[in-house]
């Protein structure tokens with residue numbers, strides 16, 4: 001029985017430490033729009049709940065841009081919504 005407690009405790013501890021590590025990693029990242037790949041479909045706008053992205057109209061198509069970079073938590077939710085590989089998380093200091 002003690003072995004079960006030890007295993008469960010170890011799993012919980014690893015999960016907790018992993019969460020802190022992932023949060024720290026994300027702190028240094030920010031979303032970036034690869035303009036050449038963006039079709040302007042706006043799926044990412046609907047996915048982001050932090051009002052980071054916005055739409056800008058161009059002559060032939062609408063693109064998105066990073067309007068509020070400070071709001072980006074680097075959660076990555078918008079990445080999965082983009083079917084065109086037009087979004088990526090980059091290091092903040094690369095911007």
Ligand code: SF4
Nearest residue numbers: 038039041042044082
């Ligand atoms: S989901 Fe991708 S292609 Fe569509 S607007 Fe957003 S970045 Fe552009």
Ligand code: SF4
Nearest residue numbers: 048072073075076078
């Ligand atoms: S990474 Fe998260 S917070 Fe940043 S733009 Fe995408 S959905 Fe919004």
